[in-house]
Amino acid sequence: MKINKKTAFATVSISLLFGSVVVSPILPVLPVFAATSTTETVQANGVEGTAINDIQANHDGLDTSNELTNTISFTSGTTALPTGLTFNADNGTVTGTPTQTGTFSFTIHVADTSGNQIDTPVTLTIAAATLTPSTPSTTSSKVVYRIYNPNTGEHFYTESLGERNADIRNGWSDEGIGWSAPTSGTPVYRVFNPNVHGGDHYYTTSIGEANSLISKGWRPDNGGKPVFYSGGSVNVYVAYNPNAKSGSHNYTSNSAEQNALMTKGWKYGAVAFKGV
Helix, strand or coil: CEECCCCCCEEEEEEECCEEEEEEEECCCCCCCCCEEECCCEEEEEECCCCEEEEECCCCCCCCCCCCEEEEEEECCCCCCCCCEEEECCCCEEEECCCCCEEEEEEEEEECCCCCEEEEEEEEEEECCCCCCCCCCCCCEEEEEEEEECCCCEEEEECCHHHHHHHHHCCCEEEEEEEEEECCCEEEEEEEECCCCCCEEEEECCHHHHHHHHHCCCEECHHHCCCEEECCCEEEEEEECCCCCCCCEEEECCHHHHHHHHHCCCEEEEEEEEEC
16 A cells, blocks of 8 residues: 555555556545534514514524424523413424513524534513504494403493304303493503402593503503493493402493492493493
C-alpha cells in the first residue's frame, strides 16, 4: 500500500496471478452532525376572550418528508400556557381562547428524524377585554326571551333563540318573552361575574360601567357585543336584591312584578332601558 503525501489518501495495489489491480483512492467517511438553531423571539399579542390561532413553530430547513417531533418548554417564570390555550404536539401550534391575562414566555421545539432542531421562542401578552360601542342594525324589533335558573334564582335575558334553547336543555325554566327590544337605539351590554356561586349576569347601557366591572374580575358576555338595544316607549324596570349573590338583578316590563319585588325588600326600582 502506498501513501500519497499530497492527499493523505491511501492507494491500494492488489496482486493477482496474472497481474495486478490498483484501487485508488480510499475516501474517508465523514460524520453527519445534527444542527440546532434558534429563531428570533416571536412577540405575540391576544385579548381575553378572543380566539388565537396564529402561533406556530418554525419548520424552515427541516426534513418534512417524515414526521416531525414538536415539544414545548416554559421560561422566565412561566409554568403553563394561559388558561384556555393548548399546545398541539402534532403540528406545533398554540391555539384556543384565552381567559387569563398576563405575559407568558415559552419555546416551541421542532426536530426532524435526522436530529436537526429549530427552537422558536415566544413571548405572548394577553390583554384584558373591554367593550366598545357598536353600530346598531336597522330592522324594527326582536323579542327578548326570559328564562330562570331554579338552582341559583337568576333570571336570564337574550334575543338568541339558540342560547335560550341550549340553557333550557341544561335545566333552566322557560318564562316566555320578557319584552320586545328595538334593533337600533342604545346598546345594552351584558357582563358576567364568575366569582359568585352559580355566576351572575348584569345588564347596562353604560360602557364605562361595564368596563369598570370587567376591571374588577367580571367578564364581557356575548363576545363583548350588545345583547339587545334600548329604545321605544315601554319601560323595562330593574330591581336589586341586596341579599342575593346570583340573580341579584331582575329586569321586567311588568310594573306589577316590579312593585311586588319592591314590597319584598328589593332596591333600586328604576327604569333600566326601554322596549317597544
